[in-house]
Amino acid sequence: MSEQDQALPQQDENQIIAERRAKLKAIREAGVAFPNDFKREHQAGSLIAQFGDKSKEELEGLNIEVAVAGRMMLKRVMGKASFATVQDGTGRIQFYINDQGVGAETHAAFKHWDMGDILAARGVLFKTNKGELSVNVTELRLLSKSLRPLPEKFHGLADQEQKYRQRYLDLITNEFSRDTFVKRSKIVQGVREYMVAEGYLEVETPMMHPIPGGATAKPFVTHHNALDMALYLRIAPELYLKRLVVGGMERVFEINRNFRNEGMSTRHNPEFTMMEFYEAYADYQRMMELTEGVIQSVARAVCGSLHIQYQGKPVDLSRFERLTIVEAIKKYNPHYSDEQLSDRAWLKEEIVRAGGKPVLTDGIGGLQLSLFEEVAESQLWNPTFIVDYPVEVSPLARESDQHKGITERFELFVVGRELANGYSELNDPEDQAERFLSQVAQKDAGDDEAMHFDADYVRALEFGMPPTGGCGIGIDRLVMLLTDAPSIRDVILFPQMRHE
RNA sequence: GGGUCGUUAGCUCAGCUGGUAGAGCAGCGGACUUUUAAUCCGUUGGUCGCAAGUUCGAAUCUUGCACGACCCA
Numbered sequence: 001m002s003e004q005d006q007a008l009p010q011q012d013e014n015q016i017i018a019e020r021r022a023k024l025k026a027i028r029e030a031g032v033a034f035p036n037d038f039k040r041e042h043q044a045g046s047l048i049a050q051f052g053d054k055s056k057e058e059l060e061g062l063n064i065e066v067a068v069a070g071r072m073m074l075k076r077v078m079g080k081a082s083f084a085t086v087q088d089g090t091g092r093i094q095f096y097i098n099d100q101g102v103g104a105e106t107h108a109a110f111k112h113w114d115m116g117d118i119l120a121a122r123g124v125l126f127k128t129n130k131g132e133l134s135v136n137v138t139e140l141r142l143l144s145k146s147l148r149p150l151p152e153k154f155h156g157l158a159d160q161e162q163k164y165r166q167r168y169l170d171l172i173t174n175e176f177s178r179d180t181f182v183k184r185s186k187i188v189q190g191v192r193e194y195m196v197a198e199g200y201l202e203v204e205t206p207m208m209h210p211i212p213g214g215a216t217a218k219p220f221v222t223h224h225n226a227l228d229m230a231l232y233l234r235i236a237p238e239l240y241l242k243r244l245v246v247g248g249m250e251r252v253f254e255i256n257r258n259f260r261n262e263g264m265s266t267r268h269n270p271e272f273t274m275m276e277f278y279e280a281y282a283d284y285q286r287m288m289e290l291t292e293g294v295i296q297s298v299a300r301a302v303c304g305s306l307h308i309q310y311q312g313k314p315v316d317l318s319r320f321e322r323l324t325i326v327e328a329i330k331k332y333n334p335h336y337s338d339e340q341l342s343d344r345a346w347l348k349e350e351i352v353r354a355g356g357k358p359v360l361t362d363g364i365g366g367l368q369l370s371l372f373e374e375v376a377e378s379q380l381w382n383p384t385f386i387v388d389y390p391v392e393v394s395p396l397a398r399e400s401d402q403h404k405g406i407t408e409r410f411e412l413f414v415v416g417r418e419l420a421n422g423y424s425e426l427n428d429p430e431d432q433a434e435r436f437l438s439q440v441a442q443k444d445a446g447d448d449e450a451m452h453f454d455a456d457y458v459r460a461l462e463f464g465m466p467p468t469g470g471c472g473i474g475i476d477r478l479v480m481l482l483t484d485a486p487s488i489r490d491v492i493l494f495p496q497m498r499h500e
Numbered sequence: 501g502g503g504u505c506g507u508u509a510g511c512u513c514a515g516c517u518g519g520u521a522g523a524g525c526a527g528c529g530g531a532c533u534u535u536u537a538a539u540c541c542g543u544u545g546g547u548c549g550c551a552a553g554u555u556c557g558a559a560u561c562u563u564g565c566a567c568g569a570c571c572c573a
Contacts, residue, residue: 015545016510016527074537081533098533115526128534152511152525154537159511161568263501266570357573487569498567 016149020114024145034144038120041067045090047125048133056127066135068093069120069143071172074153077111083134084110086119087172094134095121102140109142115153116146116172164495177490180483183302184491187479188255190298191275198290200251200277205240207233207257213457214238214396216449218261220270233259238396238470239457241278242425245468246460253277255475266487267417270496273475278425282469284408287422288385291412291471292320295383295419295478302482310415310484316382320412324388325368328376347371365390365405380413389423395435395451397423412473414481422471429461 027033047066051059070088084095099107101123113119123137151157156173163170163177170177192202210229212219214236222231237254244252255275262268279286299306299317306317323331326341340346347367352358354374359367369390380386389409391399397407409423426432436458442450479491489495 014510019527076535076538077532078535078538079532081535083535083538085536094536096534100533126534128536130534130536132534132536134534149510149526152537154525155512157511158513159507159568161507164568263573355573500567 017147020145020147023112023114024147027142027145035141036143038069038141038143039067040069040120043090044068044070044086044088044093047093048091051125052133054127054133056131059126059133062125064125065122066125067120067122068135069118071146072113072115072117072119073150075113075115082107082110084119086121094128094132095119095123095137095140096126096128096134097137097140101136101138106140110140113142114146114149116148116150117142118144118146161497164489165497165500167493180479180485180491181493183483184479186302187298187482188273188475190301191294191473191475191478192255194294194297195253195275195277198251200253200279201249203241203244203249203252203254204256205237205244205254207259209234211452211454213451213454214240215258215260216393216395216451218449220259220261235260236274236472237276238472239454241276242465242468242470243457243460245278245280245425246463246465250280250466251278264496266489267477269476269488269492272488272492274472275475276470276472278468278470280466280468283424283467284387284410284422284469287424287469287471288320288322288410288412291385291420291422291473292383294473298478299482308482308484310481311486313381313415315415315481317414320383320385322385322387322410325365325372325386326388328380328384328386329368329372332376332379341368341371361392363390363392363405366392369393377413377418378416381415383412383414383419385410385412392438394423395439396426396432398426398428399431417477418474419477419481420471420473422469425465425468425470427461427465427467429458432461433458 024033047068051062051064054062068086068088070086070093072084073087073092074083074085076083080098082097084097085092086095097107097110102110120141120143121135121137122139123135126134126136128134151169151173157163157166157169163174171181196202208222208224208231209219210231212232212235214234215238217235219232219235222233223229224231236258237256241252241254253275254277255273257271258274259271260268261270264270277290279290296306296317299308308315308317329341330336336350340350342364344362344364344367347364347370348359351367351370351374354371356370356374359370361367365388372386387410388400388403388406389397389411391397391405391407394407394409397409400406400408407423410421411418412420412422426435433453436451436453439451440453443452476488476491479485480488483491485491
C-alpha cells in the first residue's frame with residue numbers, strides 16, 4: 001500500500017452516522033464491540049422449512065431451542081415487548097424480545113440498536129397469534145454494529161447506479177438480486193457438471209497472452225516489468241485450448257474471464273465469462289448437439305422447464321432451429337429474391353438502406369452476413385443455430401469440403417442475441433498460416449481488431465491436430481436469459497463502472 | 501460517439517408559469533406485552549450533482565461539465 005492509499009478517504013458523514021458512532025463508542029467502552037464467540041446453530045430458511053407448518057400448540061410441545069444470527073431488517077418496539085425481523089443467508093426469521101426473556105437491561109439496550117445491526121439470539125421457537133414462526137429470545141447479543149443506515153425498508157434500493165456500485169446493499173435489500181446470483185452459481189455449476197459427465201476435463205490456460213488471439217477484438221495491454229514485455233489480457237482462450245488438443249487432451253473445457261477493450265452496453269462488459277470447449281474427432285454438428293444439451297440441462301435445473309419467459313415474452317428452449325444465413329434472411333424478409341441475395345451491388349445498397357454501415361468487402365458471404373445482422377439477427381427469439389459463415393470472417397474455422405468460401409461454423413442466437421459460436425476447427429497448419437497472414441494484412445490496413453500471426457500456434461498445428469470441434473458459450477448472456485435479466489450488469493456482481 | 505430522460509435529507513420521492521425547501525421511511529424523545537412496511541404524539545436533519553450565466557431574486561430559466569439509465573451506432 002502506498003502512503004497515499006493509507007490516508008482515510010473523505011467519507012460522507014451525517015447525523016445518523018454520528019449517532020451510530022456514538023453508540024459504537026459506548027459499546028466499545030462496555031466490552032468487546034465485535035465479538036466472534038457466538039456459535040450459530042440454525043438458519044432461518046431451514047427452520048421455516050422444518051417448523052413453519054407446525055401449529056402453535058405443536059411447537060409448544062416440541063420446545064425447540066435454537067441459536068440464530070443475522071442482520072436486523074425490521075424492528076418493532078412496543079413498550080414491554082419488541083419484535084425484530086432478522087435476515088441470514090437463507091431467509092428471515094422473527095425475534096420476540098421481552099423483559100422476562102432477556103432481562104430488562106438487554107431489552108432496553110435493544111431498543112437503541114439499529115436496523116442493519118448484526119444480531120444473535122438463543123431462544124425457543126413459537127408461533128405468534130398471527131401465525132408467524134418466531135424465536136422467543138432468552139439470550140440476545142449485538143455482534144456487529146452497523147454505522148450506516150440501510151436503504152429505506154419498503155422501497156429498498158432503487159438507484160440502478162448504486163445497485164451496481166454498492167452491490168452489497170443490493171444483495172441485502174433485494175431478494176430478486178440475491179436469487180439472480182444464486183442462479184448464476186447454479187448455472188455455472190450445472191454447465192461444469194454437464195461437461196464433466198460428457199468426459200471433458202476442465203483446464204485453466206493463461207489470462208495474460210504475449211499475442212492476443214482466438215477472436216477479433218481489441219485487447220487490454222499491460223506490461224510485465226521483469227520480462228520487460230507487453231502482455232495482453234486474453235480476448236479468448238481458444239488457441240491455448242487447441243494446443244491442449246494437440247497435446248492429446250481430447251476433451252477440454254475452460255470457464256473463465258475474457259477481456260475486450262470495447263464499448264459497454266446492456267450486452268457488453270469489458271470482462272465477461274465464457275465457456276469454451278474442444279473435442280477431438282468431433283465436428284461442428286456435434287458441437288451444436290452439445291451446446292443444445294448443456295443449455296437445456298441448466299435451464300431444466302435452474303428454471304425447472306424449457307419453456308421460460310424473457311422480458312415478458314415466451315422462449316421455447318425445447319427445440320433449436322438450424323438455418324443458413326440466407327435462409328434466416330429470407331425467413332424474416334420473404335420479399336427478398338434469391339437473385340437479389342446473390343447480387344453484390346444490391347446487397348451493399350440494401351445493407352445501408354437497412355441502417356448498416358457501408359461494407360467494403362466484395363465477398364458475397366460477408367455481404368450476406370452484414371445484411372443478416374441488420375434484418376434478421378434481432379428477430380431470432382427462439383434458439384436458432386445460424387450456419388454457413390463465410391471464410392473471410394472465420395479465420396480459425398475449417399472450410400467446408402462441399403462449399404468453397406463457407407466454413408463449418410455456427411452461431412447460436414436466442415432472444416435476438418448471440419449466445420454461442422462454434423465450428424469445426426481448422427487443423428491444416430498451412431491454411432492456418434495463410435489465414436493469419438490475411439489477418440495481418442487487414443491489421444496493416446487499419447483494422448485494429450484483426451488477428452496477429454501466432455507462430456507458436458501454427459507450430460503446434462504442424463505437429464498434427466486431430467479433426468476437432470470447438471465452441472464458446474457466453475455465460476453472462478446465458479445467465480441473463482435464464483434469470484430474465486435485461487442488462488448484463490444485472491448478472492455480474494461488480495460490473496465495470498466509471499469513476500465515481 | 502449521437503439522442504432522450506434523470507441527479508432535491510441517509511433511503512423513496514414531491515416541489516406548477518422564478519420569491520430562498522416538503523412528505524413518508526430511518527434517526528432522536530415519549531406512549532404502547534403477539535407486532536408484520538406495527539401504530540400514535542413530538543422533533544433533528546439540506547452547499548437542491550458541479551460550475552458559470554440571465555435576474556432585485558434560481559432547486560426552478562440558459563450554457564458547459566460530471567455521473568447514471570434507456571435507445572441508437
